[in-house]
Amino acid sequence: MKTKLSITVLALGFAGAALAQDAPSFEEVDQNADGMISQEEAASVEGLDLATADTNQDGSLDRSEYEAATGGGAQ
Numbered sequence: 001m002k003t004k005l006s007i008t009v010l011a012l013g014f015a016g017a018a019l020a021q022d023a024p025s026f027e028e029v030d031q032n033a034d035g036m037i038s039q040e041e042a043a044s045v046e047g048l049d050l051a052t053a054d055t056n057q058d059g060s061l062d063r064s065e066y067e068a069a070t071g072g073g074a075q
Contacts, residue, residue: 023048023070026063037061
């Protein structure tokens, strides 16, 4: 059981690192420039899990939530 959990955590860590390297900037994802990333906009970012990234559970991501989930996005 412990080994299975460790492998899962390790795999999620690699997925998060890959997302951080390849994630578009907040501005690129926020297509309507309203300062929030909607569920539809978030769907364009491969590997981004809106439900996990949406820490305040309002159904969208603000800049800080997006950057926390992607490691800051592309610069």
